Amino acid sequence: MSRKPNNAAAPEAADDIVRFDAVSMRYGRGPEVLSDLNFALPRGSFHFVTGPSGAGKSSLLKLIYLAAKPSAGAVHLFGEDTQRLHPSQLPKLRQRIGVVFQDLILLDHLSAFDNAALPLRIAGHKPSEYRNDVAELLAWVGLGKRMQAQPPTLAGGEKQRLAIARAVVNRPEILLADEPTGNVDQEMALRIFRLFVELNRLGTTIVIATHDQDLVARANKPVLNLEHGRITALGPQGPRPRADDE
Amino acid sequence: MSRKPNNAAAPEAADDIVRFDAVSMRYGRGPEVLSDLNFALPRGSFHFVTGPSGAGKSSLLKLIYLAAKPSAGAVHLFGEDTQRLHPSQLPKLRQRIGVVFQDLILLDHLSAFDNAALPLRIAGHKPSEYRNDVAELLAWVGLGKRMQAQPPTLAGGEKQRLAIARAVVNRPEILLADEPTGNVDQEMALRIFRLFVELNRLGTTIVIATHDQDLVARANKPVLNLEHGRITALGPQGPRPRADDE
Amino acid sequence: MSEPFDVARWRPAPFLPERDARDPALIFVVAVLCFLACLTALGVIAADRAAGGWANQLTGEATVIVRARGGETPDAAAARAAEVLAGVQGVAEARALEREKAYELVRPWLGDSADLEDLPVPRLVAVTLEREQPATADQLNAALSAQGLDTVVDDHSIWIKDIRRAAGVVRWTGSGVFLLIALAAAAVVAFATRAGLAARKDVVEVLHLTGAEDGYIAALFQLRFARIAAVSGALGAAAAAALGATLRLIGGGEGITPALPIAWLDLLAVLPCPLIAAAVAAVAARLTATALIRTL
Amino acid sequence: MSEPFDVARWRPAPFLPERDARDPALIFVVAVLCFLACLTALGVIAADRAAGGWANQLTGEATVIVRARGGETPDAAAARAAEVLAGVQGVAEARALEREKAYELVRPWLGDSADLEDLPVPRLVAVTLEREQPATADQLNAALSAQGLDTVVDDHSIWIKDIRRAAGVVRWTGSGVFLLIALAAAAVVAFATRAGLAARKDVVEVLHLTGAEDGYIAALFQLRFARIAAVSGALGAAAAAALGATLRLIGGGEGITPALPIAWLDLLAVLPCPLIAAAVAAVAARLTATALIRTL
Ligand SMILES: Nc1ncnc2c1ncn2[C@@H]1O[C@H](COP(=O)(O)OP(=O)(O)OP(=O)(O)O)[C@@H](O)[C@H]1O
Ligand SMILES: Nc1ncnc2c1ncn2[C@@H]1O[C@H](COP(=O)(O)OP(=O)(O)OP(=O)(O)O)[C@@H](O)[C@H]1O
Ligand SMILES: [Mg+2]
């Protein structure tokens, strides 16, 4: 994680996949929930975002996955200023990002399998090409026997794992996970973390917002701590050009 | 927690608020997710339910809050066999139970305040009688400034605290909480736990399903561990006639 | 956000979002259905009343053409026929018309030049029938031929039959269309209720699990749709009444076509529309909601 | 649950639940609207064709009654009138009818006894007018009186005006009702789309955030409702055609009332109904969905 001085128009690093320049954000006419954020995430990095409830973790992720717009400053994604892009260009960018939403948002009427395969379908791939991969992934997250089940019939932890499967199935360039282990036990949390590490090794940039202090402590990855919408602390590794190789 | 021998028609203890007699449960024509459960929760007790994802924790709670029926055996609630009750009697029983659902289910179009006040309204109380209590409770869980916000505009942890407020606002005789601290940090988790203990002290019987090993370890309360729908272990305190006083 | 929240002024918000209840498309659809239903009702009423009036008028009278036979003069034959007819059961009055009446009918064909007095022009007898049990053409004929009179009886029964048939057709198709529209309105509401429940499944589930009675939850939907339907019904009825009034004003007592005379009083027929619409909606919503809540 | 899941046989399920698309109430409502629309269309077509037919028939001909004047015999007057008329601009043919035609009309009034040969019974001249620019009654009258003929011209223009006026009323109210029904159908679909989007907000949100284009999402709703509307339209059209056929069978070529003669060919008018319904639904759904997706 490379921290930049405020208001400095630093030349863009070619391998910064995400860059925030003096970004502030508010919902509607509410107060600022994020204030003057400046940081960059190099391609292939792995970060945690921590902070108390309401600090702005989810809001920060929303800016990256293009579900919200900054009220000030610029969010750069894949080297592009997201504010300058035409709305019609956004879908293609979104297809390169995988997200585990904090409230999961699974499609209740589709099977677990269909839910997991969704990003591949949207991206226009053929079922015959990907169905085996999807099945393998679902088995890996422990849903091998529940592939035909609809989300309302899944246990809380099963839903969470399904949401994770959907987020990673497309081998996204960036993976954003918002509290991905809130409903699973420690063992499963570690298993999921290992999946993320594996993806990271294959090149995916990873950002995880979490309250799970255990996981953060064990993971030994750089941490971005938010309080009241401001960055207050950086984790053990500080700014780094590349994520470590585990 | 008082464990009973299988198939024994033990005379009902007057102060068992929940009693499972050889209870099994399945969804539709699926496999059994709970098998042959026998236990009783004395009035005023405090229990954790633990176990891996999919073990049946939520299903067990659903049987208690009357959202599901056993496929075999009998669930006794407030000394009544729930199977023998006429459907028209169930609403009154449900009003005596507070539930924090695993997926929260808040009413998106109502304010946080209205959401929290809902059980009191259903029970037929007058707004003027309870609105100050509701406001106080919301302030206590840290939502004092968000009382007018609708759930979709709340942070994950805020939603969870709102769901907890709604569950306890009615001073229920039984409080069931399904993973109530999955989205909050350790500090808030402890705060919530203290709220539960306080309620327990005032007489509420409490059952919490959770993966939070930290919380369970710290709490020093009896634990009911499920694996594949069966009770495999009881926590440190074993069967107890009354919950401890902290 | 930091809007100040005044606890003391808090009032519980409705469980179902108010904005759902104001869907303009739904209101429009139900209003159109009510409008069509009212229009149908107005049409049936007007047609029925017109047909009834005509038929009544025609039923009350008959005309008999009397031709002189043998040495009898036409006038004598007509007088005799009137006498005979007056004696028939079901005849209130029979009156031989002045010869001029008969001449009037013939004159266009013969021109002024012909001396009609010299010709055996038939005479007319006007018969007024009793309201309750009017004599039939057959009865009149029988009585007349029994007295050796050469007559043609026209009791308008062919016309009456035609009018009655047409009125029957209008009444039946009208009722059918009306019923169909009512069913369609009920179906719209049933659909809207189902959609509303689907969209607010969370509301229903939470209320249910918090201990609300099924009837209480169903009543939320029932009330909402009854209110929407009442508003839509009022709109539709008002539009139909306005159209009716316009037709009445343009066309006078005869409406825009003489076949459909609208009376001012007919317009009152739209009054129950909002009530009926509300009732249909309430029933449809209640049934739908109860059925869905049962599945919880 | 333990149903075996065969990955190799997996096919992607539709993004919008199929069962939503089969809501019987929605199908019924749209079908009823289509039925009413088709009925309206059939009625308008039949009435229009009938009116057109009558008017055409009446426009093509006129009848002139010729009375002899001075010493001329009726037959001579009629022949002269026919000659005069044939020379008028806009007359295709004029033919004096045999005297029997005139006698037929007079006989009921005079009885068989009268010797009509002795009377100055007027004669009839049948005039066939030119299709393109038919002569008016005034022109005929002028030509005839210029030749000193005592005639009455009946070109049916009063009837034609009445028929035309009635047909116009039927056409305009029919079109109005048709349009209203189409609008109602569009509103139903708009409402259903909104309800569908509200109930499946999650679907829309997930698809949107996963990188689906807005048009792709809108197309899901558009397609679904177009399909529902097509099915409903087919049902409504079939019902309307069946009713039309029944009327035609019961009433013969004249329909159930002579005023509404239905032709077999008219029934084909219901054919475009499913297409129109689908188009209206597709447009309504697309507009509604796009507007809502934009707010994401
Ligand atoms: N859609 C919204 N409209 C208005 N305010 C919002 C909205 N979403 C979040 N907020 C507010 O913004 C602030 C930050 O929310 P955010 O969800 O980013 O917090 P968070 O750090 O993710 O918290 P948590 O750990 O509880 O998930 C909170 O005060 C929240 O109430
Ligand atoms: N409505 C349902 N229909 C069918 N199967 C269900 C349903 N709900 C849960 N299940 C299945 O029953 C089993 C137990 O589920 P349950 O939700 O009780 O687990 P849990 O212990 O609460 O897990 P978690 O910790 O992940 O919340 C799981 O295999 C789940 O898939
Ligand atoms: Mg969050």
Ligand SMILES: [Mg+2]
């Ligand atoms: Mg659970």
